[in-house]
Amino acid sequence: MTAILLDIDGVLHVSGEAVPGAPEAVTALRDEGHRLRFVTNNTTRARSVLADELQSIGFDLESDDITTTPLAAGKLLQGKRVLALTMSSIRDDLAEYVELVEDGADAVLLGGADESDETAEVFSYDRLNQAYAELREGARLVCLHKNKWWQTNRGPLLDSGAFVAGLEYAAGVEAEVVGKPTPAYFQAALAEVEATPAEAVMVGDDVEADIGGAKAIGMRGVLVRTGKFRPAALKEAEPQPNAVVDSIADLPAYLDGS
Secondary structure, three states, X not given: OOEEEEEOEOOOEEOOEEOOOHHHHHHHHHHOOOEEEEEEOOOXXXXXXXXXXXXXXXXXXXHHXXXXXXXXXXXXXXXXXXXXXXXXXXXXXXXXXXXXXXXXXXXXXXXXXXXXXXXXXXXXXXXXXXXXXXXXXXXXXXXXOOOOEEEXXXXXXXXXXXXXXXXXXXXXXXXXXXXXXXXXHHHHHHHHOXXXXXXXXXXXXXXXXXXXXXXXXXXEEEEEOOOOOOHHHHHHOOOOOXXXXXXXXXXXXXXXXX
16 A cells, blocks of 8 residues: 655635545545554644644644654754744744753744744744844854745744845855755654555645755645635646646545546
């Protein structure tokens, strides 16, 4: 059976509301024997919280089924002093691996935005200036992802990629990206389901980060028309996905016919 990496935001749900038919599709894929791994660039929820939220809207999964960028960043920076511009909800995950500090940092870590008021505090002018000062002193710049925007039920909202780009420009450094579309992120997720890229399919709503990143290491890519999907982005994308389906609800039928 196929190993399937499933993006979470925009594929399973949008702003906490399950995509119609998504929980049933996940159950059907499991029943058909496919090996599932849930992957996300979400940087605002602890893995256990993500699992609880998905369970509450009907999905059958456990926290150990999820690959997140905060855990990947913690492992990358293990033992380092880290100034973290992240939501407070993921700091416990980070603190398992790194020492969280306010100055004298070995690395500056940028997480992502969410729809709460905390976003304004995390990416405030004072906090960005603090990060800039640490970078000028030689700290590494690491980001959980570099997304320009994300889709919510309020419409597209600015994501942390804009702040990463600003710090890169001001400090004259290049950020190390931990999450999708980096090859290491996909390889780590595939290792959890004991699959090679040739045996696996990535299902996502972002034609660049999800599909482009997966295809770059030899996976197949299936794009869904939910979440961040935009026809113009699909038309311009290179590489193109192997398939485009209306939603994850159509994935079991697609795989049966592939």
